[in-house]
Amino acid sequence: MRHDRGMTETHPAHCWLTDMDGVLVHEEHALPGAADFIAELTATGARFQVLTNNSIYTPRDLQARLSASGIELPEESIWTSALATADFLSTQSRTAPPMSSARPD
Numbered sequence: 001m002r003h004d005r006g007m008t009e010t011h012p013a014h015c016w017l018t019d020m021d022g023v024l025v026h027e028e029h030a031l032p033g034a035a036d037f038i039a040e041l042t043a044t045g046a047r048f049q050v051l052t053n054n055s056i057y058t059p060r061d062l063q064a065r066l067s068a069s070g071i072e073l074p075e076e077s078i079w080t081s082a083l084a085t086a087d088f089l090s091t092q093s094r095t096a097p098p099m100s101s102a103r104p105d
């Protein structure tokens, strides 16, 4: 007999991931409930990460922007696409031969 657990079974979350723009903030304003949500995660010690595809600003810049909108979190909680790219490239440089070792045809 097949037992479908489906989407109705709930489990406690071990980690929360959330987008930043359009989810926590819109331009310079926190969306309703966003500051309380992050404050609750922080107060309960829940693991969370705020993700953004904004590659222009550093996590420190984005932390300041969030703080100005009323959302308080450590900059280590912010993961940008630039950080993801740097992380990916660092894994590639360990496995790929240096360009200088490439032989011409």
Ligand SMILES: [Mg+2]
Binding pocket: 019, 020, 021, 022, 023
């Ligand atoms: Mg977004």
